[in-house]
Amino acid sequence: MLRLPFGLGLIALLAASPVAAEIARIKQSSGIALVERGGQRLKSAPGLQLLAGDKLVTGKDGRMSLTFVDNTRFAVGPNSQVSLSEFQYDRTRQKGTFLTRVDRGSLAVVSGKIAKSNRDAMKVRTPNTLLGVRGTKFIVAVPE
Amino acid sequence: MMRLRPSLGLALLLGGCATSSLVLLPDDEGSQGSVAVLEAGGKPGQAVIDAGNSRTKLGTSSPVTRPLGENGLKKQEAALLTSLPPAARSFLLYFDQGTVTLTPESVLALNAIKAEIAVRSGPEVQVTGHTDTIGSEADNDRLSAQRAEEVLNWLASQGIDRSIMSAVGRGERELKEPTVDNFASAANRRVEIIVR
Numbered sequence: 001m002l003r004l005p006f007g008l009g010l011i012a013l014l015a016a017s018p019v020a021a022e023i024a025r026i027k028q029s030s031g032i033a034l035v036e037r038g039g040q041r042l043k044s045a046p047g048l049q050l051l052a053g054d055k056l057v058t059g060k061d062g063r064m065s066l067t068f069v070d071n072t073r074f075a076v077g078p079n080s081q082v083s084l085s086e087f088q089y090d091r092t093r094q095k096g097t098f099l100t101r102v103d104r105g106s107l108a109v110v111s112g113k114i115a116k117s118n119r120d121a122m123k124v125r126t127p128n129t130l131l132g133v134r135g136t137k138f139i140v141a142v143p144e
Numbered sequence: 145m146m147r148l149r150p151s152l153g154l155a156l157l158l159g160g161c162a163t164s165s166l167v168l169l170p171d172d173e174g175s176q177g178s179v180a181v182l183e184a185g186g187k188p189g190q191a192v193i194d195a196g197n198s199r200t201k202l203g204t205s206s207p208v209t210r211p212l213g214e215n216g217l218k219k220q221e222a223a224l225l226t227s228l229p230p231a232a233r234s235f236l237l238y239f240d241q242g243t244v245t246l247t248p249e250s251v252l253a254l255n256a257i258k259a260e261i262a263v264r265s266g267p268e269v270q271v272t273g274h275t276d277t278i279g280s281e282a283d284n285d286r287l288s289a290q291r292a293e294e295v296l297n298w299l300a301s302q303g304i305d306r307s308i309m310s311a312v313g314r315g316e317r318e319l320k321e322p323t324v325d326n327f328a329s330a331a332n333r334r335v336e337i338i339v340r
Contacts, residue, residue, distance in 0.1 A: 025266050027264070041263045047267075048266070063227055075224050105202035107222055108228055120180065120182065123182065128184065128185055129164060129183065129188075129189075129203060130182045133182035134192075137170065137172065138179060139166070139225070140165075140166055142164045143163050
């Protein structure tokens with residue numbers, strides 16, 4: 001009897017692990033908007049769960065918006081290629097690291113808990129610049 | 145002549161990227177954060193951009209930042225900001241000592257949580273249960289998980305899809321109000337619901 005509550009507690013704690021694979025969720029999308037994952041191309045739609053390594057691709061009328069598990073928010077503009085290259089987040093300690101690549105197009109960002117957790121824990125790379133995000137709202141644009 | 149070519153090639157290569165730009169804005173609470181240029185054109189950078197409502201052309205280690213000025217944001221920039229998702233919202237519910245019974249005030253708050261989930265597109269709900277320090281750690285792990293499950297089950301009974309929700313218990317590990325062990329605290333007997 002004494003061991004039963006402990007076991008149950010452990011199950012409850014472990015239950016969080018499969019969810020940890022999800023790093024963000026699509027909130028809105030319109031026009032041509034795809035998620036490239038490995039060799040797959042998934043159509044972007046509200047509720048789609050995103051994983052580290054996913055690449056967001058929009059066509060000339062395409063848009064997508066998403067919220068990450070650390071509360072970071074993204075809006076991806078038309079004609080864009082944005083890769084969620086690295087994302088690690090410890091929900092309990094609210095710390096992590098986050099690297100996004102903007103190869104083309106435009107990205108609006110409202111940073112979340114990762115950017116607050118450590119200096120330059122959140123980075124954004126464009127073809128010519130590496131930015132360290134120190135808790136803020138901004139737009140990065142990379143014309144073709 | 146021999147030396148011109150590589151630099152010309154490089155200039156052409158970088159030509160497309162040279163116009164990369166950053167628009168820095170105050171955050172929604174009105175405070176101003178900053179962005180550091182850690183690398184530019186393959187070289188380490190040290191510049192910190194911290195002027196709100198400014199535009200910076202990226203690509204050099206000491207980029208020039210200018211105020212947005214009268215013209216303000218470009219049309220496509222304003223449209224991009226409009227399409228940002230709403231900020232995550234957090235709710236707290238409180239429980240009677242040692243139980244999964246919500247306090248009367250918290251029962252009244254349930255509908256607001258349901259409504260917040262309902263208005264969102266592609267929502268995600270994260271439910272985290274906590275206890276005070278009365279009882280053993282193991283018992284509190286179990287109780288905190290049960291509290292979180294109780295809230296999740298209620299939301300599910302109201303038609304919220306279980307697949308968008310997750311529940312975990314953190315026992316007495318994250319006290320809202322720091323206390324000694326075996327101390328009854330109404331503030332610590334809580335479930336936090338984050339709606340994204």
